[in-house]
Amino acid sequence: MMTDRWTRRSMIRSSVQGAIVLAGGVTGIRHGSASAAEPDPKNLAVTHFGAAGDGRADDRDAIQRALSAAVAAGPGSRVVFEPGRVYRLGPRDEAYGALLLEGARGVTLCGQGATLLAHPSNRILAVYDCRDLVVRDFVLDFDPLPFTQAELLDIDSEQGSVRFRVAAGFADPVEAGADQYRDFKSSDCVFLDGATGHFTHDWLRLEEVRRQKNRIFEARFHGSRELVTRRLSAVRPGDFMGIKMLHPPAQVKRTDAGRFVATGVASINIAFSWGVRLERIVSYAAPNMTFNAHGSEDITLDGCAVRRRPGSDRLIAGNSDGCHLKSLTSMPRVIDCEFEALMDDSIHIKISSNHVAEVRGRDVRLTHGDIAYNDVVIQPGQELSLFDWDRRRHLSYAVVQDVRRVRYREVWVTLDRQIPGLSPGALAFPRPVRDAEVQRCRFGTQLKTALLLRPPGLVRDCVFDGVAYGVHAFLNDRIEGPVPFGTRVQHGEFLRPSIAGIALSIPSRQSVPPGNYALVAEDCRFVMAGGRGRVLAARNQTGITLRRLTVEIQDGRRPEELLSLAGCIDVVREQVIFEEVAGDQPAPPPAPERSRIESSREGSGTSERLPQPS
Secondary structure (H helix, E strand, C coil): CCCCCCHHHHHHHHHHHHHHHHHHHHCCCCCCCHHHCCCECCEEEHHHHCCCCEEEEECHHHHHHHHHHHHHHCCCCEEECCCCCEEEECCCCCCCEEEEEECCECCEEEEEEEEEEECCCCEEEEEECCEEEEEEEEEEEECCCCEEEEEEEEEECCCCEEEEEECCCCCCCCCECCCCCCCCCCCEEEEECCCCCCEEEEEEEEEEEEEEECCEEEEEECCCHHHHHHHHCCCCCCCEEEEECCCCCCCCCECCCCCECCCCCEEEEEECCEEEEEEEEEECCCCCEEEEEECCEEEEEECCEECCCCCCCCCCCECCCCEEECCCCECCEEECCEECCECCCCEEECEECEEEEEEECCEEEEEECCCCCCCCCCCCCCEEEEEECCCCEEEEEEEEEEEEEEECCEEEEEECCCCCCCCCCCEEEECCCECEEEECCEECCCCCEEEEECCCEEEECCEEECCCEEEEEECCCCCEECCCCCEEEECCEEECCCCEEEEEECCCHHHCCCCCCCEEEEEEEEEECCCCCEEEEEECCEEEEEEEEEEEECCCCCHHHCEEEECCEEEEEEEEEEEECCCCCCCCCCCCCCCCEEEECCCCCCEEEECCCC
8 A cells, every 4th residue: 555654744735725726616607407408509518418427438529519519609609517527538549639629719618627537548628729718627637547656665776677566556557668668758757755755856767667476566767877877876665656657649630731730748738729718727647748838829827736636645647747838929827826746847838949941131931940749830020039049149039021831830931121140040939929927826846847937927926845946947959948038036935946946047148139137036935955956046147136035044054055156147136135944844855966957858759958057
């Protein structure tokens, strides 16, 4: 039976919070039995389309009929689910999304606390080419679970292997070798401290899993002997492993123009849509990301949560990011949300790059730089930030006057003027017209970064508890951007970060457009413990303001050890107070010694490196 040394307090907290969130959904608009009246063309109950909501029958086709009817009914239509019901979405071979909402205008999905229970061979909802869409008051879960977990029995760091016992109530991992454990996203496994349930902020890739007896298995890992030995030296018997389960992929649907309507990247995947709101959606499991938006504008998450299921022994809440929001100019809002127990970042906000392939005066040919699921979304009238990758410097802004599509992921654009120094290999990012907002959110333990924020944004009234990185911004490849600047952090609490509460890194100070500041952090509290982690780690930044910060030091370190400013200029400190205090809570487990933390990039087949605070 899984030990409950770490779970009791977190379960109580999660149960109370979960009850509050669900109560918010159920106490909204209520409906009587949908079978008691004729269907309203604008108020569509899924029961009228044959959905049972009993947790056993496959309701996928019935719900899809209701969604299609709402799209046909047009603005003002609503799809209504029965409160507290469980709607099973069975396996589907022909598309990643169990449900598809395409071409909707002004539609609302009212979950009223209902659960959408999906099979991990597909995802839950694909949103494509929708406008003014609201999805509210749902619980998301999967059966069977897309992960399993186990207790470590023996660790042989020299041989690069472990023995583990699968926890009661969880599925056995797939017995296989490198022929199946080869994709870097599906073979990841994580380690968690047995006493606290905190992620150790490290992981390995499975290469082989073999059964020894009953529910006891042996695993070996991809990677060099040095890497595997170092990672395994940080764990011990009694710690836990979280392991992704292998499921055969479904086929991906594309339009005649080549755009992907549904992909496997997220439980709710939003593509090429505008004005989508996700409200009070609680997710307890995800085979990949939980929420994803690309090629889309004006996305809002309000009151959503990705967390361990209350009352269960689950260690994991999702196999990848909590939400990944990209390719935007009107930056997203994430408000009153909660994230924990994720095998990647909690929130990642970025703008995908476009690569300059050819320059003919004011005419520039661009190819999209992100993964194959994404497309160029540049429109006439938008402004582009042009970046010389080879010299790592900002070139200029330019307004797009015309866009001519060549093929999927490739366009010619005409700029308002010729840009000196612009040549093939440069990068072009749409310039944001609205900053990102992350407000009143809480972040618990996860593998990597709580909030990875690349465009300018406001982070206000957030709590970062036991994370690796709190707020993190960097540029280190030709895919994800833009060059970070304009980060504002206000009234934040950073409790025992293992690497840095705030970390900022860019290749050079010339990377940022002139006249912009790097960071303003005001009225924040930092608690530093365990002999690790920094308040701020910054590299090559211009314009840092630290104002009214309180730093509580529980491990006896000196203040100068907690701030790292390499190559930074124009740094202002006002009322930054360091206090030595007695530790009132146990520190998280020690982080393994390493020079850098790897970060797997969604769908790319490669890995990137996060900058080391120094």
